[in-house]
Amino acid sequence: MCECKLLDNDTPYMIEKVFKRYPSTTTIDVLIEYAICFECAKKMRKQLSADSLANVEAYMKSKIDIDARAEFVSKNSETDKWMENCVFLGDKISECNEFSIQGQFFNDQMLLTGMPYAVSENAMDELAELISPETKDVLDDFIGKHFSGPPEVEEILKQNRFILI
Numbered sequence: 001m002c003e004c005k006l007l008d009n010d011t012p013y014m015i016e017k018v019f020k021r022y023p024s025t026t027t028i029d030v031l032i033e034y035a036i037c038f039e040c041a042k043k044m045r046k047q048l049s050a051d052s053l054a055n056v057e058a059y060m061k062s063k064i065d066i067d068a069r070a071e072f073v074s075k076n077s078e079t080d081k082w083m084e085n086c087v088f089l090g091d092k093i094s095e096c097n098e099f100s101i102q103g104q105f106f107n108d109q110m111l112l113t114g115m116p117y118a119v120s121e122n123a124m125d126e127l128a129e130l131i132s133p134e135t136k137d138v139l140d141d142f143i144g145k146h147f148s149g150p151p152e153v154e155e156i157l158k159q160n161r162f163i164l165i
């Protein structure tokens with residue numbers, strides 16, 4: 001959004017990638033990937049409806065046991081393990097046709113903050129149902145401005161099946 005240089009900046013940033021797995025092949029495609037600096041992510045959050053943010057926060061709180069997650073990440077130094085199961089639902093990511101991973105970064109380093117984590121397609125669907133029509137409009141505007149792609153990607157973008165914030 002602000003086009004700041006992420007590798008040479010005082011602002012941390014987030015990367016999200018959404019993947020598609022093709023059944024009975026070993027092919028995994030990246031459908032969407034983007035990086036957003038924390039300042040812009042904050043600006044985006046301000047445009048989202050209070051209801052949507054409250055719904056998403058309540059969902060995250062109800063699905064993630066923060067203490068258990070903190071203990072898990074402190075005992076497993078391999079971050080690949082952090083992404084083996086959906087952070088919300090526990091679904092096996094290796095069995096998801098679509099999934100997303102997210103991480104936080106600063107310059108060229110990944111921040112180990114409980115992120116990186118993975119989100120299953122089921123959780124993406126549940127999250128998409130929690131956001132208000134106004135918030136969907138804001139996200140659609142953002143998507144229209146910053147993304148384009150083949151029909152299957154457009155479909156995913158329209159469903160808001162990624163998390164952004």
Ligand SMILES: [Zn+2]
Pocket residue numbers: 001002003004036037038039040041
């Ligand atoms: Zn920015």
